[in-house]
Amino acid sequence: xxxxxxxxxxxxxxxxxSQGRDIARILGANQRGDxxxxxxxxxxxxxxxxxxxxxxPDEYDAKYKRWSLAHLPILPQDWKMAPKKSTSKQLTVxxxxxxxxxxxxxxxxxxxxxxxxxxxxxxxxNYKGSSRRLWLSALDTVSIKRALETxxxxxxxxxxxxxxxxxxxxxxLIGMNLTRAFTLLANDRQVRSVGRVQTPTLALIVKRDRxxxxxxxxxxxxxxxxxxTNNGIDNELLETKWHNPKAQGDEKKxxxxxxxxxxxxxxxxxxxxVVTTATTARKKQxxxxxxxxxxxxxxxxxxxxxxxxxVLNIAQSLYETHKLTSYPxxxxxxxxxxxxxxxxxxxxxxxxNDNGLNxxxxxxxxxxxSRVWNDKKITAHHGIIPTQATxxxxxxxxxxxxxxxxxxxxxIAQFFPDYEYDQSTIVVTIKSDQLKASGRIARVKGWKIxxxxxxxxxxxxxxxxxxxxxxxxxxxVKKGEExxxxxxxxxxxxxxxxxxxxxxxLIKAMETIxxxxxxxVMKKILRETAGLGTQATRANIIQTLFQRKFIQQEKKLLKAxxxxxxxxxxxxxxxxxxxxxxxxxxxxxxxxxxxGQDINGFLKQQIDLLKSIVTQVKTPKSNNRIQxxxxxxxxxxxxxxxxxxxxxxxxxxxxxxLEIRSAIRGKRVGxxxxxxxxxxxxxxxYWP
Numbered sequence: 001x002x003x004x005x006x007x008x009x010x011x012x013x014x015x016x017x018s019q020g021r022d023i024a025r026i027l028g029a030n031q032r033g034d035x036x037x038x039x040x041x042x043x044x045x046x047x048x049x050x051x052x053x054x055x056x057p058d059e060y061d062a063k064y065k066r067w068s069l070a071h072l073p074i075l076p077q078d079w080k081m082a083p084k085k086s087t088s089k090q091l092t093v094x095x096x097x098x099x100x101x102x103x104x105x106x107x108x109x110x111x112x113x114x115x116x117x118x119x120x121x122x123x124x125x126n127y128k129g130s131s132r133r134l135w136l137s138a139l140d141t142v143s144i145k146r147a148l149e150t151x152x153x154x155x156x157x158x159x160x161x162x163x164x165x166x167x168x169x170x171x172x173l174i175g176m177n178l179t180r181a182f183t184l185l186a187n188d189r190q191v192r193s194v195g196r197v198q199t200p201t202l203a204l205i206v207k208r209d210r211x212x213x214x215x216x217x218x219x220x221x222x223x224x225x226x227x228x229t230n231n232g233i234d235n236e237l238l239e240t241k242w243h244n245p246k247a248q249g250d251e252k253k254x255x256x257x258x259x260x261x262x263x264x265x266x267x268x269x270x271x272x273x274v275v276t277t278a279t280t281a282r283k284k285q286x287x288x289x290x291x292x293x294x295x296x297x298x299x300x301x302x303x304x305x306x307x308x309x310x311v312l313n314i315a316q317s318l319y320e321t322h323k324l325t326s327y328p329x330x331x332x333x334x335x336x337x338x339x340x341x342x343x344x345x346x347x348x349x350x351x352x353n354d355n356g357l358n359x360x361x362x363x364x365x366x367x368x369x370s371r372v373w374n375d376k377k378i379t380a381h382h383g384i385i386p387t388q389a390t391x392x393x394x395x396x397x398x399x400x401x402x403x404x405x406x407x408x409x410x411x412i413a414q415f416f417p418d419y420e421y422d423q424s425t426i427v428v429t430i431k432s433d434q435l436k437a438s439g440r441i442a443r444v445k446g447w448k449i450x451x452x453x454x455x456x457x458x459x460x461x462x463x464x465x466x467x468x469x470x471x472x473x474x475x476x477v478k479k480g481e482e483x484x485x486x487x488x489x490x491x492x493x494x495x496x497x498x499x500x501x502x503x504x505x506l507i508k509a510m511e512t513i514x515x516x517x518x519x520x521v522m523k524k525i526l527r528e529t530a531g532l533g534t535q536a537t538r539a540n541i542i543q544t545l546f547q548r549k550f551i552q553q554e555k556k557l558l559k560a561x562x563x564x565x566x567x568x569x570x571x572x573x574x575x576x577x578x579x580x581x582x583x584x585x586x587x588x589x590x591x592x593x594x595x596g597q598d599i600n601g602f603l604k605q606q607i608d609l610l611k612s613i614v615t616q617v618k619t620p621k622s623n624n625r626i627q628x629x630x631x632x633x634x635x636x637x638x639x640x641x642x643x644x645x646x647x648x649x650x651x652x653x654x655x656x657x658l659e660i661r662s663a664i665r666g667k668r669v670g671x672x673x674x675x676x677x678x679x680x681x682x683x684x685x686y687w688p
Contacts, residue, residue, distance in 0.1 A: 035093035116164030220254030290383025301504025
């Protein structure tokens with residue numbers, strides 16, 4: 001039995017070494033040990049991410065080393081964890097430290113994953129002592145000291161651990177079983193990886209690619225009418241657009257009948273019209289909300305083409321290494337009122353870090369409370385903001401600066417007035433035809449000043465972040481005034497296909513899947529906040545799709561590979577349905593927030609679904625379907641296209657780009673043909 005003197009320490013268990021060193025510095029724990037730092041009656045140690053992992057099927061039973069449909073589904077009765085070989089030494093350090101300590105402060109990242117990383121270690125060693133929770137929103141000195149003053153009872157955050165366990169076990173059940181099932185059915189020695197979130201995300205991309213592939217442009221017509229005005233300015237014309245009465249409030253509904261459009265021109269040419277509407281209204285826009293991680297990823301993708309994982313890594317570096325910004329994996333865009341007292345200190349730190357901001361920050365109203373200050377909107381975290389840490393920006397890489405600049409300027413914008421503009425609308429009526437013009441003029445730039453071109457040495461230009469004002473001042477006319485229709489134009493246009501996903505737009509689609517529900521039953525179940533994955537996992541899901549060769553990137557565009565198409569064609573709807581997966585993610589949130597959903601009930605749903613799918617895929621019908629859809633490198637994939645194809649078109653088989661290739665063997669050696677750019681994965685070809 002350990003002596004009393006050996007068990008007087010409190011152990012602070014962090015997520016990674018750098019985090020441990022930051023906390024140890026504040027606590028005065030400066031005596032170095034092997035894998036820990038020691039102070040007066042306290043020890044700071046750390047994990048290195050997950051130190052434990054769920055064991056594979058063959059460690060439950062050796063028979064699972066051979067993949068067989070007969071073994072499925074594999075359903076562990078007693079879930080087991082095992083040490084990761086690469087970090088087993090640090091796990092042993094923590095084991096020995098727990099014997100010396102009477103209490104543990106969980107100091108891992110303040111999220112579901114952080115909670116799981118710490119508690120799975122405590123459970124593995126059957127720790128029975130007391131515990132508390134250090135909840136860190138940032139790693140600068142002020143934030144750490146504040147968190148140390150308000151350490152939580154560990155019971156408050158324990159549900160996050162149960163949510164993490166449920167997620168991990170559900171992912172294991174779906175991944176281990178269905179990857180084996182569909183790989184065995186394909187029977188081509190190529191692994192068909194299936195994942196609880198990964199597969200429905202891939203389904204979104206495949207669906208979009210097919211919409212583009214099958215898209216047929218439809219001609220439509222717009223009529224522009226130009227009226228002479230009576231305001232004394234020579235040759236000033238009012239440009240209007242004919243309002244299609246069949247649109248019924250849908251401005252996107254086009255006129256598909258050219259004769260109908262021409263009839264409008266015939267009716268209105270050189271006719272007098274009456275101004276039936278002439279309004280100008282002052283409009284206001286509040287400063288945009290703060291960034292959460294998804295918003296940051298979307299903006300960086302749109303601006304610079306940064307990948308989602310790249311943005312997460314940069315945000316993590318700004319938080320963990322430079323201490324310049326708050327916790328990066330936040331899903332929140334608001335701030336608690338308690339942090340309003342920090343405004344002066346944060347703005348002063350921004351000027352110390354970058355004196356070029358001095359003139360901009362001098363214009364701020366530090367007493368102004370924008371809509372981001374709202375306790376009712378706070379989740380486990382607040383929006384991503386700059387901290388009070390000071391560090392010269394010249395120490396940042398270009399990418400780090402760009403992300404930091406987005407975060408700091410969005411924060412600064414909260415202390416500027418609303419953006420104000422005049423919105424003008426004019427409607428001219430000729431008999432039954434209405435012709436409409438709209439214009440907007442900026443009047444008070446307000447918060448857009450904070451997002452305009454750099455006031456610091458230019459590394460990037462943020463003017464687009466303010467949004468284009470699109471200033472268009474309409475001629476002055478009055479209601480009831482008569483105007484002559486000088487001339488009209490008939491514009492021939494074509495409908496456009498949907499756009500391929502970028503990483504940014506895919507993140508948005510994953511995040512907002514709950515808003516796209518039309519099914520009445522699902523609408524009652526899903527909250528609008530439901531999404532695919534979480535702020536912390538979406539980037540990794542996209543990376544996994546790349547690594548498993550289900551998707552590829554052409555410039556910034558994401559496209560499914562033949563392997564990706566094949567998998568989505570093979571798996572049943574239940575496993576690729578984004579809405580069902582979003583419902584599961586919502587249930588995991590309910591476990592984390594103690595809202596009545598329990599881990600056993602959640603896992604029972606997964607097991608019941610898994611049994612149903614395994615039964616389905618064991619039938620000959622399912623086997624035939626995936627065999628028919630399998631992509632074989634030995635198969636001649638040429639099919640006579642329904643229309644002539646040319647280089648630059650989309651491949652009819654896989655939606656990648658067609659290119660001119662030259663035959664290198666056979667009777668046509670040296671002759672050019674049209675082939676898929678992703679040969680040999682896709683073997684479509686066409687002889688012109």
